[in-house]
Amino acid sequence: MTSLALTDHFPLMVLLATLVSAFLALLWREGRKEQLGLFLRIWVALVGGAVAAAWLMGRVGR
Numbered sequence: 001m002t003s004l005a006l007t008d009h010f011p012l013m014v015l016l017a018t019l020v021s022a023f024l025a026l027l028w029r030e031g032r033k034e035q036l037g038l039f040l041r042i043w044v045a046l047v048g049g050a051v052a053a054a055w056l057m058g059r060v061g062r
C-alpha cells in the first residue's frame with residue numbers, strides 16, 4: 001500500500017502553502033510578531049482559498 005502523503009494532493013498543497021507563507025513572512029516583515037501574523041494570513045488565504053475553490057468546483061460540476 002502506498003503512502004497517503006505521497007498520493008494525495010492536499011498535504012502537498014498545505015506543505016507548499018506553508019513554505020511560501022514562511023518565505024514571504026520572513027522577506028516582508030521584520031519583527032517576529034509581524035512575521036507570524038503575516039504568515040498566518042497568507043497561509044489561511046492559500047489553504048482556505050484552495051478548499052473554497054475545490055468546494056465550488058464540486059458544486060458546479062454536479
